[in-house]
Amino acid sequence: MSDNKRIIIFDTTLRDGEQSPGASMTIFEKIQLAHQLQKLGVDIIEAGFPVISKGDFEAVNQIARQVKGPKICALARAKAQDIEAAAAALEPATNKRIHTFIATSDIHMKYKLKMTREQVVLQAVAAVKKAKTYVDDVEFSAEDAARSDPNFLFQVLEAVISAGATTVNIPDTVGYSTPLEFxxxxxxxxxxxxxxxxxxxxxxxxxxxxxxxxxxxxxxxxGAEQVECTVNGIGERSGNCALEEIVMALNTRSDVFGHKTRIDTKQLVPSSKMVESFTGINVQPNKAIVGRNAFAHEAGIHQHGVIANRGTYEIMRAEDVGFESNEFVLGKHSGRHAMKLWLSRNNIRLADDEVAALSESVKSLCDQKKRITDSDVFAILKETQQEAVAMAEPTHFMETRRW
Structure with a gap:
């Protein structure tokens, strides 16, 4: 792949992501999220698995009708009824893809499919050919490819490409592979x-x-040209490749990868919050890119460095992924530099010895509370610096989540 080639971002939040236990979304929520994914700039939206339910069919159909820009994709097993359902659901879309799959690993073929290798090849080819009668763009996935016999995998891929597949997907279905192996x-x-x-x-x-x-x-x-991923990395079991991680890795380390995406990175946090709200699956605080602590600093050494130059401890800008700004947290590890910044933002002036005393009081309070808020600091100030507090103009420095 040549330098600076664009990586296709295939978002499967609405399909694989929704397969997270308890993450089911209503049709209205799926349509709203699809519009947000369009705003985010994903290339392909895998809108669902139409054959599995009337609700999934309707969601795919409505997204195909309403969402313009990204290619709309529907999933189908390598079965005629699945492909027919996918084609019918996608009918309103002007830019569409059918994604069909069958397993190619020995363990899946023996215990799940109960099929021979020859039967799998024939069914894969038949599925691709049938899908091609409905759409020009057909993706084929060799489920559990990472644990498949490579020579058999090569055979299947050659056969489906000859049958008309325009994209071949190589899944690490159970997350077994390592980077070097993959x-x-x-x-x-x-x-x-x-x-x-x-x-x-x-x-x-x-x-x-x-x-x-x-x-x-x-x-x-x-040399892969397309990455399939989900917002917040949700999905079966431990989830999928996180869209925000792959996008920001490519953006931040373009010197290494030499590739780019068409994602509007400022929409990453809004997309994350929408998925969190619709699915009820909360993002862990230390989640890369979109977690609430991703751009938060409590350690005094870190705070001092970031105040002096953000590049000391931040390799990305919070604003570039959709947060309003980075965040300085006052706590037992924070120092006077962060306290001075907090005071400045609240229009409070104290002498250096008073700042030091306030910092010590905040640290003492941290032994009793996990998280210090503006209200806590103002309460301490009111006991010792009533005149300064009276002149303050609070900015809710710590209490407001910036996104």
Missing amino acids: AQLIKSIKDNVPNIESAAISVHCHNDLGLASANSLAAVEA
């Missing part, structure tokens, strides 16, 4: 599938070992 698999596909240039290579990594984003980035370095 990169080698992508390279081996490029080297051993003779017609691979006729199709884009996609990857879909799960996070069971916490390696989904790392595996996806390794695949990009090895």
Whole structure:
């Protein structure tokens, strides 16, 4: 892949993401989220799995009708009824894709499908050919590709590309692979599938070992052109590659990857908050990019460094991902530099010895409370600096979440 080539962002929050236990969304919520994904700038929205329920069919159909810009995709097993349902649901879309799949690992074929390798190849080819009668753009996924016999995987991929698949997806379905292994698999596909240039290579990594984003980035370095991901990394079991992580890794380390996306990064936090609200799955505070602590600083050494130059401890700008600003937290680890900044933002002037005393009082309070708020600091000030507090103009420095 040449430098600065754009990576296709395939968002499957509405399909794989919704498969997180307890994450089901209403049709209205799915449509609202699809509009937000369009605003975010994703290339492809996998809107759902139409054959599984009337609700999923209707959601895909309404998104296909209402959301313009991104390509709208529907999932289908390598079965005629699934493909027919996907095609019917996608009918209103002007830009659409059918995504069909079948497992290719020995364990899946033996215990789940109860099919031979020959039967799997025939069914995969038949599914792609049928999908091509409805749409020009067909994606084929070899489920559990990372645990498949590579030579059989090459055979399947060659066959489905010959049948008309325009994208071939290589899933690490159970999050088993490592970055080196996964990169080698992508390279081996490029080297051993003779017609691979006729199709884009996609990857879909799960996070069971916490390696989904790392595996996806390794695949990009090895030549993958599309990454399948979800907002907040939600999905089956431990989830999927997190969209915000893959996008900001590509943006922040363009010197390493040499690729870019068309994502409007300032929409990452609003998208994250919408998914959090609709699914009820809260983002962990230390979640990369969109967690509430991602741009928060409590340690005095860090606060001093960031006040002097943000680049000392921040490799990204909070504003660039959708937060209003970074955040300084007053706590037992914070120092006088953060306290002076808090006082300045609240138009309070104190002598250096008074600042030091206030910092010590705040630290003492931290032994009793986990999180200090503006109200706590003002309460301390009222006991010792009533005149300064009376002149203050509170800015809610710590209490307001900036997004």
